[in-house]
Amino acid sequence: MKLATLRNGRPDGQLVVVSSDLERCVSAGRIAPNLQAAMDEWGRAEPALTALAAQLDAGEIAGQVFDPKAAHAPLPRAYQWIDGSAYMSHLERVRSLKGSKDEELQSIRPLLYQGGSDSLSAATAPIIIASEDLALDFEGEVGVIIGAVPMGATRQQAASAIRLVTVLNDVSLRRLVADDLQNGFGFFHAKPSTAFAPIAMTPSSLGADWRDNRLHLPIRIEVNGKLYGRPNAGIGMHFDFADLIVEAARTRNLAAGTIIGGGTVSNPHDQTLPLKPDGIGFACIAEARTAEKAKYGRARTPFLKPGDRVRIGAVDEKGKSVFGDIDQTVELLAAG
Numbered sequence: 001m002k003l004a005t006l007r008n009g010r011p012d013g014q015l016v017v018v019s020s021d022l023e024r025c026v027s028a029g030r031i032a033p034n035l036q037a038a039m040d041e042w043g044r045a046e047p048a049l050t051a052l053a054a055q056l057d058a059g060e061i062a063g064q065v066f067d068p069k070a071a072h073a074p075l076p077r078a079y080q081w082i083d084g085s086a087y088m089s090h091l092e093r094v095r096s097l098k099g100s101k102d103e104e105l106q107s108i109r110p111l112l113y114q115g116g117s118d119s120l121s122a123a124t125a126p127i128i129i130a131s132e133d134l135a136l137d138f139e140g141e142v143g144v145i146i147g148a149v150p151m152g153a154t155r156q157q158a159a160s161a162i163r164l165v166t167v168l169n170d171v172s173l174r175r176l177v178a179d180d181l182q183n184g185f186g187f188f189h190a191k192p193s194t195a196f197a198p199i200a201m202t203p204s205s206l207g208a209d210w211r212d213n214r215l216h217l218p219i220r221i222e223v224n225g226k227l228y229g230r231p232n233a234g235i236g237m238h239f240d241f242a243d244l245i246v247e248a249a250r251t252r253n254l255a256a257g258t259i260i261g262g263g264t265v266s267n268p269h270d271q272t273l274p275l276k277p278d279g280i281g282f283a284c285i286a287e288a289r290t291a292e293k294a295k296y297g298r299a300r301t302p303f304l305k306p307g308d309r310v311r312i313g314a315v316d317e318k319g320k321s322v323f324g325d326i327d328q329t330v331e332l333l334a335a336g
Helices: 035-040 044-056 088-094 157-162 174-182 203-209 241-248 287-297
Strands: 001-007 014-018 026-029 080-083 111-115 127-129 140-147 164-168 219-223 225-231 259-261 309-314 326-332
Touching: 001 035, 014 035, 026 044, 035 044, 080 225, 080 241, 088 287, 140 219, 140 225, 157 164, 157 241, 164 203, 164 241, 164 309, 164 326, 174 225, 203 309
Parallel strands: 080 259, 127 326
Antiparallel strands: 001 014, 014 026, 080 111, 140 164, 140 259, 219 225, 219 309, 309 326
């Protein structure tokens, strides 16, 4: 089952069910007005949404054309957005960045930070920056939307709470990371609005691509039309999503509709850009730059600037975007 949220002039948008080929959609308003309402009553809503999806795919309902540009983030605002760092090769590469600490590189317990969730960006919303000197970076990630999880949850409780899977761009302002971390309260200014793919899917609808609480698909990243990376999200994910949820619930209850990110998808390799035909590449600029520093003594790949375009999506074996693409252009904040 594939779900999306269309803009309708209201903060939480309109919940729709999307066909398997991403071509058509139908309103789910008689089941739940928006995705958060569906999350709150998932036991009742999920069977009805699944039945509606089956009717749409069978042609029993005409529906309407699904336009990804009309879609918001699946949850335009969420009670909680928590991002982890589950890929050890990402931590290995970025620990040399200013503001990072070697002791933060660990394989015992996952790192987490709580991001701003009051305004989550649509897949085609621009990335707006206040100035050009903030070292703007993208981070291609997988995320899950969960049901309610009690404090001190077990792995089984955590895994069973995973309702939906999607892809996201955890935008980072690298020049502000050091200030945020050294102030002692963690990320704030360095992490503006996170963007999400237009589609969120149930784990069961992903078939064998979802197993071991991980998404086993490559995340394809393009910058200005050039292939930047295609690391596989199922490779090198040291902490699975059950681990991340358990850690998030260590000292608090998690509300239905909480979003958990897996961190920048990263596979171990010693490559640099430009990407070769069989290359893996990177899901963020910081990794590419640290790899260049190690090989050439200096970073050669620039951070994003106004006018640049970033495209991120999980692709199947045929190269089709499974959740729809995040497709964003960088814009400078207008003066005044």
